[in-house]
Amino acid sequence: MRTTLLTLFAALTLIAAPAANASLITFEVELNGANENPDVASPGTGTAEIEIDTVLRTMTLDVIFSGLLGNTTASHIHCCTPPTGNAGVATQTPSFSGFPLGVTSGTYSHVFDMSLLSSYNPSFVAAHGGTADGAFAFLLTGMLNGQSYLNIHSNFATGGEIRGTLIQVPEPGSLALLGLAFAWLAAALRRRTLH
Numbered sequence: 001m002r003t004t005l006l007t008l009f010a011a012l013t014l015i016a017a018p019a020a021n022a023s024l025i026t027f028e029v030e031l032n033g034a035n036e037n038p039d040v041a042s043p044g045t046g047t048a049e050i051e052i053d054t055v056l057r058t059m060t061l062d063v064i065f066s067g068l069l070g071n072t073t074a075s076h077i078h079c080c081t082p083p084t085g086n087a088g089v090a091t092q093t094p095s096f097s098g099f100p101l102g103v104t105s106g107t108y109s110h111v112f113d114m115s116l117l118s119s120y121n122p123s124f125v126a127a128h129g130g131t132a133d134g135a136f137a138f139l140l141t142g143m144l145n146g147q148s149y150l151n152i153h154s155n156f157a158t159g160g161e162i163r164g165t166l167i168q169v170p171e172p173g174s175l176a177l178l179g180l181a182f183a184w185l186a187a188a189l190r191r192r193t194l195h
Contacts, residue, residue: 023055027143029150029164031065036151036160037086044068044104044162048150050077052140057115061096063150066105070156075099075108078149079124080142083165089121090139090148104154114139144168 027050033042046065052058063075074095081087091112100106112119120135128138142148143166151163 023053025052025054025140025144026050026169027052027166028169029166031063031150031152031162031164033157033162035149035163035165036157037084040157040161042067042069042157042161044152044154046152046162046164048164050143050150050166052114052143054140057113057136059112059114059119061108061110061112063099063108063152064106065152065162068104068152068154068156068161070154070161071102071104072100072106072152072154073158074101074153076121076151077139077166078151078163079139080145080147083146083149087148088124088127090124090135090142091120092118093121 029046029048029050031044031046031048033040033044044065044067046063048061048063050062051060053060074093076089076093076096077091078087079090095101096108096110097112098110099108114136115132117125117132117135120132120139124139125132125135128134139148146165146167149163149165151160153159154161
């Protein structure tokens with residue numbers, strides 16, 4: 001039994017090593033007025049998926065929103081504060097490049113090169129080492145710690161009509177590995193009770 005456990009541990013370590021070095025980190029966002037600080041009485045809603053590639057240094061952003069009471073004026077990611085707080089803008093200002101402005105609903109998809117200073121708010125860069133590398137490291141840390149949010153501003157709510165905290169999504173490989181480990185553990189316990 002001890003040899004089997006050591007073999008399993010070695011196998012799981014080899015399987016988990018590539019997952020630990022994976023370059024893609026995914027975040028999901030639920031956007032609504034109740035997430036604003038202070039709350040905004042808006043029927044507007046939206047969702048976003050943000051994928052960070054730590055090797056290529058890119059951020060892929062896919063957003064869909066609808067039902068805003070005002071026309072959009074800006075959208076960006078703020079960082080770094082606990083979920084109910086307000087923080088400065090970390091990404092492009094006044095808005096993401098090409099984000100649909102002057103509308104109450106829309107979709108947006110864009111890939112940002114996070115190694116470029118133009119992907120950030122200049123004041124965010126200045127506050128975090130003065131380089132794109134420093135800004136990227138600080139933003140990613142804030143995202144991983146649940147201390148960043150996506151905000152869509154409108155002329156109805158200039159401080160933001162809908163927003164949501166970026167929540168990391170577990171990577172599928174990690175979940176599969178966890179399932180494999182539990183299945184093996186269940187089988188080992190079943191064999192142990194039979195002997």
